[in-house]
Amino acid sequence: MASRLLARRFASSAAAATEKKPINVAVTGAAGAIGYALLMRIASGDMLGPNQPVNLQLIETEPGMKPLSGVTMELADCAFPLLRSVQSTTDLEAGFGDAGLAILVGARPRSKGMERGDLLTANASIFAAQGAALNAAAARDVSVLVVGNPANTNALVASANAPDLSPAQFMAMTRLDQSRAAAAVAAKTGAHVRDVERVVIWGNHSATQYPDLTHATVRGQPALKAIGDDAWVKKTFIPDVQKRGAAIIDARGASSAASAASAAVDHMRDLVVGAGDAWLSMGIPSDGSYGVEEGLWYSVPVTCAGKGVYQRVGGLPKPDDFSASMMDATRKELLSERDGVRHLLPKAAGGKGKKGRK
Numbered sequence: 474m475a476s477r478l479l480a481r482r483f484a485s486s487a488a489a490a491t492e493k494k495p496i497n498v499a500v501t502g503a504a505g506a507i508g509y510a511l512l513m514r515i516a517s518g519d520m521l522g523p524n525q526p527v528n529l530q531l532i533e534t535e536p537g538m539k540p541l542s543g544v545t546m547e548l549a550d551c552a553f554p555l556l557r558s559v560q561s562t563t564d565l566e567a568g569f570g571d572a573g574l575a576i577l578v579g580a581r582p583r584s585k586g587m588e589r590g591d592l593l594t595a596n597a598s599i600f601a602a603q604g605a606a607l608n609a610a611a612a613r614d615v616s617v618l619v620v621g622n623p624a625n626t627n628a629l630v631a632s633a634n635a636p637d638l639s640p641a642q643f644m645a646m647t648r649l650d651q652s653r654a655a656a657a658v659a660a661k662t663g664a665h666v667r668d669v670e671r672v673v674i675w676g677n678h679s680a681t682q683y684p685d686l687t688h689a690t691v692r693g694q695p696a697l698k699a700i701g702d703d704a705w706v707k708k709t710f711i712p713d714v715q716k717r718g719a720a721i722i723d724a725r726g727a728s729s730a731a732s733a734a735s736a737a738v739d740h741m742r743d744l745v746v747g748a749g750d751a752w753l754s755m756g757i758p759s760d761g762s763y764g765v766e767e768g769l770w771y772s773v774p775v776t777c778a779g780k781g782v783y784q785r786v787g788g789l790p791k792p793d794d795f796s797a798s799m800m801d802a803t804r805k806e807l808l809s810e811r812d813g814v815r816h817l818l819p820k821a822a823g824g825k826g827k828k829g830r831k
């Protein structure tokens with residue numbers, strides 16, 4: 474008995490000695506619908522892996538603090554072994570203090586009949602304040618994922634207000650669109666979703682996005698060939714993916730929440746842990762390629778090597794006329810969204826940061 478106890482004690486002190494340093498994860502809008510689904514997944518280890526402890530730094534508005542206290546009670550009651558601490562605050566700099574990862578969810582969702590761009594006035598100023606606070610308080614190599622809509626332009630606003638961080642550290646979430654597109658192709662071809670690769674989301678997380686199957690494969694074969702139905706691709710697949718968010722609002726009476734949280738988990742996991750040669754879509758600052766001017770957060774395919782580093786997929790052939798016109802339409806929408814937030818963009822936008830990514 475004594476030797477079994479000793480062995481157990483030895484095993485737990487060895488585990489403590491090799492335990493990784495916790496990662497500080499800041500989440501805004503933590504008491505909202507997405508926050509509720511997201512926090513459980515982060516704390517359980519779904520996002521950063523089964524050996525990575527986390528500290529949660531939760532940011533809410535004043536009225537959000539009471540519901541947030543209920544969420545933190547539930548987090549405690551889950552007794553997650555990887556959850557080291559939970560801090561709840563309305564103070565942006567306290568909430569972002571030393572954060573290595575920041576997921577910016579807190580913003581108003583659209584309701585029936587609205588487009589995501591209609592949220593620009595209500596939401597963009599939130600991201601100016603949050604960009605400034607990240608600049609002041611977050612870890613210098615923080616990776617920031619913007620989920621709150623309109624996500625691409627909010628990422629631009631946050632980055633523009635964080636002059637000491639690299640624009641490349643700010644990403645807008647289009648992973649949900651990628652997953653929706655892959656799921657639709659899997660359903661059409663009878664394949665499993667894991668057999669659908671290289672689906673690309675170009676441009677804005679909006680109804681102008683271009684879900685592109687030109688490079689996609691199903692079980693290693695060209696997806697367009699496996700589908701064999703160009704009319705379905707153009708008349709059903711593309712509009713369905715573009716309008717999936719609205720279809721969910723129509724059916725559920727509220728915008729997607731669990732699937733949005735799941736996409737944020739997938740995005741951050743691939744970014745931090747790495748995803749080999751898989752193509753993943755992210756809204757990142759344009760570098761002038763694909764005819765998209767610099768300074769727009771435009772979704773493109775990337776690969777993720779881990780540790781927060783992503784690499785844009787390069788060397789793609791010139792898009793055909795259909796793809797080029799789709800890519801241009803979403804670029805134009807992003808330009809007009811940028812015009813709508815000019816007042817929130819300081820003149821000398823864009824800084825260096827410690828972790829440049831290309």
Ligand SMILES: NC(=O)c1ccc[n+]([C@@H]2O[C@H](COP(=O)([O-])OP(=O)(O)OC[C@H]3O[C@@H](n4cnc5c(N)ncnc54)[C@H](O)[C@@H]3O)[C@@H](O)[C@H]2O)c1
Pocket residue numbers: 501502503504505506507508532533534536537578579580581582583599619620621622623624646647649650678728729730733
């Ligand atoms: N990019 C995507 O794929 C995607 C998918 C789904 C939803 N969204 C967007 O995510 C956002 C949140 O959606 P939701 O369903 O969780 O909404 P929600 O209304 O359920 O929750 C939003 C939460 O944010 C909080 N909040 C508002 N302003 C804040 C601020 N300044 N600082 C901190 N917290 C703040 C609110 O108090 C609330 O608790 C919406 O803008 C929605 O459109 C994006």
Ligand SMILES: O=C(O)C[C@H](O)C(=O)O
Pocket residue numbers: 582583589622649717718719721728729
């Ligand atoms: O469509 C919305 O407004 C919510 C979200 O962006 C989605 O794509 O589900």
